[in-house]
Amino acid sequence: MQQPRLRTVGYQGGMRSYLAELWSHREFAMTVPMGQLQARNQDKVLGRAWYLLNPMILVGIYYLIFQVILGIEERRGVEDYLPFLTVGVIAYTYTRSTVQFGSNSLVKSRRLVQSLSFPRTILPLGSAIAQTATYLWATGAMLGLVLLMGVRPGWSWLLLAPALVVHGMMNLGLALFAARFTFHFADFSNLLPFLLRLGLYVSGVLIPINADLIPNDALRWTLQINPIYNVLEMTRQSVLGTPLVARTWLLGTAWAVLLLAGGFAYFRRVEDRYSSV
Amino acid sequence: MVDRLAVDYEIYVERNRSLRRLLRGSNRERQTRRIHAIKQVSMVATTGESVGVIGHNGSGKTTLLRAIGGLVPITAGQIKVRSNPVLLGVRAALISDLSARQNIFLGGTSLRIPRSELDARLDDIIEFAGLEEFVDVPLRAFSSGMRARLQFAIATAVTPDILMIDEALSVGDAEFKERSDARIKEMIADAGTVFLVSHSMRSVLDICDRVLWIDHGELVADGPAEEVVEAYQAHVERRRVARRKRQAKKAAAEQAAAEESAAKPAPSDPGMSPADQPPVPPSDDTADPPQHAPDEPPSDPPPATP
Numbered sequence: 001m002q003q004p005r006l007r008t009v010g011y012q013g014g015m016r017s018y019l020a021e022l023w024s025h026r027e028f029a030m031t032v033p034m035g036q037l038q039a040r041n042q043d044k045v046l047g048r049a050w051y052l053l054n055p056m057i058l059v060g061i062y063y064l065i066f067q068v069i070l071g072i073e074e075r076r077g078v079e080d081y082l083p084f085l086t087v088g089v090i091a092y093t094y095t096r097s098t099v100q101f102g103s104n105s106l107v108k109s110r111r112l113v114q115s116l117s118f119p120r121t122i123l124p125l126g127s128a129i130a131q132t133a134t135y136l137w138a139t140g141a142m143l144g145l146v147l148l149m150g151v152r153p154g155w156s157w158l159l160l161a162p163a164l165v166v167h168g169m170m171n172l173g174l175a176l177f178a179a180r181f182t183f184h185f186a187d188f189s190n191l192l193p194f195l196l197r198l199g200l201y202v203s204g205v206l207i208p209i210n211a212d213l214i215p216n217d218a219l220r221w222t223l224q225i226n227p228i229y230n231v232l233e234m235t236r237q238s239v240l241g242t243p244l245v246a247r248t249w250l251l252g253t254a255w256a257v258l259l260l261a262g263g264f265a266y267f268r269r270v271e272d273r274y275s276s277v
Numbered sequence: 278m279v280d281r282l283a284v285d286y287e288i289y290v291e292r293n294r295s296l297r298r299l300l301r302g303s304n305r306e307r308q309t310r311r312i313h314a315i316k317q318v319s320m321v322a323t324t325g326e327s328v329g330v331i332g333h334n335g336s337g338k339t340t341l342l343r344a345i346g347g348l349v350p351i352t353a354g355q356i357k358v359r360s361n362p363v364l365l366g367v368r369a370a371l372i373s374d375l376s377a378r379q380n381i382f383l384g385g386t387s388l389r390i391p392r393s394e395l396d397a398r399l400d401d402i403i404e405f406a407g408l409e410e411f412v413d414v415p416l417r418a419f420s421s422g423m424r425a426r427l428q429f430a431i432a433t434a435v436t437p438d439i440l441m442i443d444e445a446l447s448v449g450d451a452e453f454k455e456r457s458d459a460r461i462k463e464m465i466a467d468a469g470t471v472f473l474v475s476h477s478m479r480s481v482l483d484i485c486d487r488v489l490w491i492d493h494g495e496l497v498a499d500g501p502a503e504e505v506v507e508a509y510q511a512h513v514e515r516r517r518v519a520r521r522k523r524q525a526k527k528a529a530a531e532q533a534a535a536e537e538s539a540a541k542p543a544p545s546d547p548g549m550s551p552a553d554q555p556p557v558p559p560s561d562d563t564a565d566p567p568q569h570a571p572d573e574p575p576s577d578p579p580p581a582t583p
Contacts, residue, residue: 009347009356028386035375035383111371115364116387117347272350275343 018268022119029122032109033130051134052141055093059086062206078208083146083240088205090142091235094135095171095228096196101127102175103182103192106274113275120274121267124179128172132164139164142239151240159238166256167231173259176267183274203228227255314340316494317354322487324468327461329475329485329502331509337494338474342441345472362439362472363388363432373417377408377427380416384431398434405460406430407453422449429457436464441472458484478506 022029062085066072073081105123106113113120139160147153181188200206203226207213214220223229230252237244315337322328330338343349345356346364371380381402385395395402403412406426416424426449432440440461449457461471461484475481481488481502488505490498498505 007357007359009345009351009358024389025387027392028383028389031383031386031392035372035379038375038379109372112383112387114348117361118387272347275348275350 018119022121025118025122028118029125030129032112032122032126033133036108036126037130037133052138055090055138056141056145058093059089062089066206072207078212080149080151080240083149083151084208084236085206086145086149087142087236087239088232090135090138091167091232092200092203092205092228093138094131094167095174095199095231097134098128098131098171099174099178099196100192101131102172103178103189105175106179106183107186107189117275120271121176121264124175124267125172128168128175131171132168135164146239154241156238156241156244159244160235163231163234163238163252166234166253169256169260170227170231170252173256173261173263176263177259180267180270183270199228202226203232205232225251227252227259230255314494315344318491318494318496319354320489320496320499322470322472324470325465326487327465327471327473327485329473329481329488329506330491331475331478331481331488331506332491332497336491338491339443340494341491342443342472342474345439346441358439360438362441363437364441365428365432365443371416371424371428373419374415376413376415377403377406377419378412380427381431381434384428385434388432388435388437390435394435402430402434405456422453425449426453429460433460433464436467436469439470439472440464441474443474444476454480478510482506 059082063082066085067081072078078084102124105127106120109123113123143153143157178188178192182192202223204223209220209223209229211220214223230248233245233248234252236242237248318337318341320328330341332338340349342364344351345358346362347356348364371384375383378399381399382392382395386392403409406423406429408423408427411419411423416427419427429449442461458480465471471484473481473484485502487500488498488502488509489496490505490509498508
C-alpha cells in the first residue's frame, strides 16, 4: 500500500502556504460578501441605492452647515467647496464602511467560523470586497455629480485607478486591525463609531487642511501625515484636476503598504483562536 | 493520525471579555478555569475505515472531531491528515437569511468546489436533499431536519476524503437516513474515511466497523464496533443500576417523599457545543439508553433488574 502524504492540521506554515490557502478559497472569498450584501438589503425598498443615497444626504447636510450657514468659501478662501466636499465624503464613506463591516465580520459570520475551517482573513477581506464593489458604483455617481458641479473631465481621472488601489489596500489593513480588536474586546464596536467620526474631522473631509484654516505649523503638519487624509487628497487631485502633489501620493502609498502588511500580520497571529468567536 | 492530542479550554467565568474587565483585570489575575476537554488521545484511521465515536455528553467527542477539523486550537500533540476533513455538525454552517441555492454556493465554495461545478450539480444536490420546492426559500423557514439534509448534500456533493459527522443526521427522517447511509457506505468503499459521533448505537453499528469510546476526554476503548459498543452499554447499564440502587435507598429512607424525588428525570441533551460543555459530574449519566430509544425515564420505579 502506498504511503499517503500527511500534513498537519491548521496553518502553522509560513506566509507562502497561507497565501496559497487563501488563493484556493478565492471563490469562497467572493461568495461571502455578495451573499451578505444581498441578505442585508433584501428587506429594504431602496435596497442597494442606500449606499449612494447615504453619502449624498451627508453632503447635503455638511454643505448646509459649512457653506450656507458658515460661508466657508467667502471667509477662508476655499474654492469650489461643493465638489471638494462631495469627493471627500464619498471617499471617506468607503473607508468608514469597510472598517465598520470588517470589524463585525467575525462576529456576524460566527456560524461559518465555528463550523468551517478556512483562512479567517477571508471575512474582513470579504467586507472589503463588498465595500469596494459599492464604492465603484459610488465613484461613478461621484464623477457624474462633479460634472454637474462644473468640474471638467481630464486625464487626471485616469489616476483614479491607482488611487483606488491604494485606498482599498489601506482600508483592508484598517479592517483587519479592527476585526481583531473587536474579537478581543467586544466593546470596541461601541467605540469604533466615535473613532470613525474623529477620523472624519481630522482627515480633511469637511474642511481643507491648509495654512488659512490651521495656522499652527506643527499641528497642520501632523494632520497632513494622517494616512486617510493623503488617500482622500489623492482621490481629489485625480477627480478635481487640482495640482498633483508628489508627497501626497508617496505618503499615501507608503501608508497603504504599511497598514496592509501590519494589519495582515496582526490579524493572522491568533488565526487559530478565531473559531471560539 | 492523532498523536497524543490534548485540548484545553480556558473558560472565562464571566463570559464576555470587556474593556472594563480588562482595565480592572490588568493588576489582578483574570478569572479563568481550565477544562481539559481531551487528554492524551492517540489514534490512527486509514482509508476505507469508518470510525464511530461514543461516550456520554461532554465526554469530548465533539471536541475531538473539531480538533481534527482544525476548528479548535490544540494544546499539545499533533494531528496529521491526508486531506482537509469536512465536518458536519448540528449547528448548520449556513446563513439563515439566504436561500437554499445561495447557501449551496456558500457552503460549496467553502469546500473549494468551483462555482462552475456547483452550477452543474445544483439540481443533484437539491434533489438529494429532497428540497426541490424550497430552492429559493430563505433558510430560516427550514426545519432542523431540512437544514441537516441540505448540509449533508452540500458536504458530500464532491466526495470528501475525510467526512466527520457529529450527530447531524439524527434529525433527518427515516427515508433520508437510508439515502445518507447509502452515500456514506459508497464513500467508505471509495477509500474515504468517516467519523461518526452518535448516541444511537444502532447507527454506529450500522455504519462503523471500529468504535472509539471516550470518557472525560480519555480514550477508554478503541476496537471492533460490536465489542466496544457492548462494553459501553454494559458500563451505562452498571451506572444505571448503581443509580437505581441509590435511588431505592433514598426512597426507602424517605418513603413519603418518594414520588417527589422520582420526578427528577436526568435531562437528555444531545446537541452539545464545546463552548457550553459543562464538566459532567460522574453521577449524571445522560447518554441515551442504547437500542430502546424512547425509553421510560430512568427514574421510574425500577423493574426487576439482576
